[in-house]
Amino acid sequence: MSSGHVGHCLTRLGCVNEQTSPNRAIPFLAAFNDIEDFLRDLLNAKKSDNFRWMVDLAARKHLLSDEHADDLKEFAELRNAISHGLYTEDMRPIAEPLPETVAEIERIRDLLRNPPTALGVLGHHDVHTFSPGDDIREALQIIRRTRISQFPIYEGGRFVALLTTNTIARWVAADLDDNDHLDARSVAEVLDWAEENDRAVFLAKDVLAQEAIDALTTPRKDGSLPRAVVLTEEGRKDQRPIRVIGGSDLAELLDAVDN
Secondary structure (H helix, E strand, O other), rough: OOHHOOOOOOOEEEEOOOOOOOOOOHHHHHHHHHHHHHHHHHHOOOOOOHHHHHHHHHHHOOOOHHHHHHHHHHHHHHHHHHHHHEOOOOOOOOOEHHHHHHHHHHHHHHHHHHOOOOHHHOOOOOOOOOOOOHHHHHHHHHHHHHOOEEEEEEEOOOOEEEEEHHHHHHHHHHHHHHHOOOOOEEEHHHHOOOOOOOOEEEEEEEOHHHHHHHHHOOOOOOOOOOOOOEEOOOOOOOOOOOOOEEEHHHHHHHHHHOO
């Protein structure tokens, strides 16, 4: 192999060691083809739909993180470099992926095939709900005893608001300023101190971890982020909450989709 060939190797590529076998291009191309076929089938894409388009659509559908989408687009360039590059006399590509590149594309392939669900990662926990007329002291007692910081509020069997510790803190600050006593007694009175981002997004119980991450980290047009994701049977506000996912759960969810 001439030194000129080495200069054309890309960041995620090495150059073939003619004493090393088998060439890492083989598992790389196999994983890439698996991903391409899987996405085409999953998205019901046409043969004319190119790989980058499918990757972008998969990201919009929360099947991939933006970071993994960017990786796959880069892998598409590597695939082209391998497929259309120079070959050795025994028909092995001059350029071959680095070991960590092969490991990464295989990891993304496996994650696409078997994506973790949010509930599968985080597990179940008790969800405490209140109605607007309930005594706020009941919520305060739960906050003192547990790490729970968000409570779905239901009225007539339907979700109407999210009570958060941020809302409670604003109420305490304002109410104490009046006469050094907490005068409010009902949940409804405390909810008067809720702000625009003291809200929840509802998703179905089988939602993927990536979609839950995206729901918590994608701002609305006004820039606000939700405080929580509430999982119900079908993601409806008139269904019993199964799990509340908050910002403190993000690290565990991110770890599940990154490993």
